[in-house]
Amino acid sequence: MTHSSSDVIIIGGGPSGVAAAIAMRKAGVGKITLLEREQHLGGATRHCSHSPFGMLEFGRVYIGSAYGKRLEMEAERYDIDVRYGHSVASLGEDGRLLVSSHTGLETLAAKRVLVTTGVRETTRAARMVTGDRPVGVVTTGSLQSYVAFHNLMPFRRPVIVGSELVTLSAIWTCLSHGARPVAVLEPGPHALVGAPLNWFPSMMGIPFHRNAEIIDILGAGRVESVKIKRGDVIETLECDGVLFSGQFTPEASLFQTSGLNVNWGSGGPAVDQDGRCENPIYFAAGNVLRAVETGGWAFREGRSVGMAIASDILGDVSGTAPVKVTYDQPIKLVVPNLIRSGTSLPGGLKDFQLRFARYAKGTLFLTVDGREVWQRRGTWHPEKRITVTRPDKTRSAENIHFGFRGEG
Numbered sequence: 373m374t375h376s377s378s379d380v381i382i383i384g385g386g387p388s389g390v391a392a393a394i395a396m397r398k399a400g401v402g403k404i405t406l407l408e409r410e411q412h413l414g415g416a417t418r419h420c421s422h423s424p425f426g427m428l429e430f431g432r433v434y435i436g437s438a439y440g441k442r443l444e445m446e447a448e449r450y451d452i453d454v455r456y457g458h459s460v461a462s463l464g465e466d467g468r469l470l471v472s473s474h475t476g477l478e479t480l481a482a483k484r485v486l487v488t489t490g491v492r493e494t495t496r497a498a499r500m501v502t503g504d505r506p507v508g509v510v511t512t513g514s515l516q517s518y519v520a521f522h523n524l525m526p527f528r529r530p531v532i533v534g535s536e537l538v539t540l541s542a543i544w545t546c547l548s549h550g551a552r553p554v555a556v557l558e559p560g561p562h563a564l565v566g567a568p569l570n571w572f573p574s575m576m577g578i579p580f581h582r583n584a585e586i587i588d589i590l591g592a593g594r595v596e597s598v599k600i601k602r603g604d605v606i607e608t609l610e611c612d613g614v615l616f617s618g619q620f621t622p623e624a625s626l627f628q629t630s631g632l633n634v635n636w637g638s639g640g641p642a643v644d645q646d647g648r649c650e651n652p653i654y655f656a657a658g659n660v661l662r663a664v665e666t667g668g669w670a671f672r673e674g675r676s677v678g679m680a681i682a683s684d685i686l687g688d689v690s691g692t693a694p695v696k697v698t699y700d701q702p703i704k705l706v707v708p709n710l711i712r713s714g715t716s717l718p719g720g721l722k723d724f725q726l727r728f729a730r731y732a733k734g735t736l737f738l739t740v741d742g743r744e745v746w747q748r749r750g751t752w753h754p755e756k757r758i759t760v761t762r763p764d765k766t767r768s769a770e771n772i773h774f775g776f777r778g779e780g
């Protein structure tokens with residue numbers, strides 16, 4: 373087992389990891405090593421054979437695969453030490469990482485470690501959908517990698533489950549590769565994307581059923597049909613595949629297995645306003661913080677947290693014990709969910725980001741040390757991004773709480 377050290381190690385070469393590396397290099401950080409388990413940079417964007425990616429960060433629109441290549445060019449241009457085929461197996465409390473690659477296991481160490489490992493979609497097994505085990509049950513991510521990297525289409529008439537932004541990507545991938553979805557099913561009462569995007573299935577002539585879920589998958593060898601429950605009615609849909617889209621969760625297993633704190637609301641690492649974890653060696657950015665944002669958002673977040681790390685490592689800052697941000701139901705998550713007092717770093721997470729767990733009508737409010745400092749009334753949708761500018765006084769507060777006064 374070998375051992376080498378860097379100023380900063382970044383785990384994950386999606387938009388947030390690459391953006392952070394560039395920001396740190398521009399700020400003068402010396403040795404930056406980026407570890408990526410795949411053979412290319414780009415992360416989840418590489419699978420997407422559609423646009424739009426890159427408008428805000430590069431001033432032009434790319435399809436996902438071309439965007440990944442642009443990230444590789446940028447990493448080369450800024451002389452980042454990218455190590456492909458390197459998968460991180462565990463995080464040590466002292467910043468030592470156990471890394472697996474074709475050469476075997478090695479320990480790498482750094483003064484700071486940034487984790488940008490993204491998200492994963494919830495598979496059939498994790499959704500606990502019963503039935504036979506035929507071929508043809510996939511997530512959007514795996515469908516898109518079959519299509520993009522192996523020119524394989526696993527079905528022609530799938531049923532699609534979900535109604536998030538990624539579901540549109542799933543429908544688009546089907547339609548542009550010779551498959552015609554039989555139906556789109558949303559278990560909840562409303563589509564999770566707003567108008568006009570929620571009209572997309574109907575515009576394409578695909579039935580969109582709300583309050584509908586799969587209760588059985590049938591097929592010997594291949595998928596032949598699914599039983600669905602729509603309200604109180606059970607019916608059978610003939611199809612040759614099932615595509616589970618969305619329900620993303622942060623790829624935070626490294627935190628869970630290494631004993632570093634996870635924020636159970638978001639499922640990602642607990643971080644402060646600089647993107648720093650409770651263990652001050654570790655930082656996190658991009659989708660691993662919370663499911664799920666766009667590529668452009670992940671890039672900008674990576675860049676901001678990269679700036680904060682650069683400033684930290686170049687000696688501007690000291691860390692203090694953080695205060696936990698608390699919240700009421702039906703708020704699902706708040707990021708950052710820790711606040712440290714002390715010097716303000718450039719970059720970091722300027723706003724609080726929130727999500728609701730379910731539809732709710734009423735007033736969302738923020739109290740700092742018992743005083744209400746912000747409020748907004750509205751109808752709140754699950755999975756919809758909510759941002760609240762973080763008041764400066766939170767940096768010296770002992771109690772920071774998001775509350776909710778429901779109506780009806």
Ligand SMILES: Cc1cc2nc3c(=O)[nH]c(=O)nc-3n(C[C@H](O)[C@H](O)[C@H](O)COP(=O)(O)OP(=O)(O)OC[C@H]3O[C@@H](n4cnc5c(N)ncnc54)[C@H](O)[C@@H]3O)c2cc1C
Nearest residue numbers: 384386387388409415416460489490658659665666667670
């Ligand atoms: C199907 C789909 C369609 C999408 N369509 C769009 C779109 O049209 N427009 C848009 O803006 N966004 C889109 N997105 C969202 C966009 O892809 C993400 O927001 C963005 O990729 C997130 O970037 P990230 O850097 O946080 O994580 P990711 O891009 O997920 O990158 C994480 C990286 O970490 C690596 N990694 C994970 N664990 C380890 C480990 N232990 N060791 C080493 N490496 C590791 C992974 O291999 C991966 O490369 C889509 C996403 C999906 C899944």
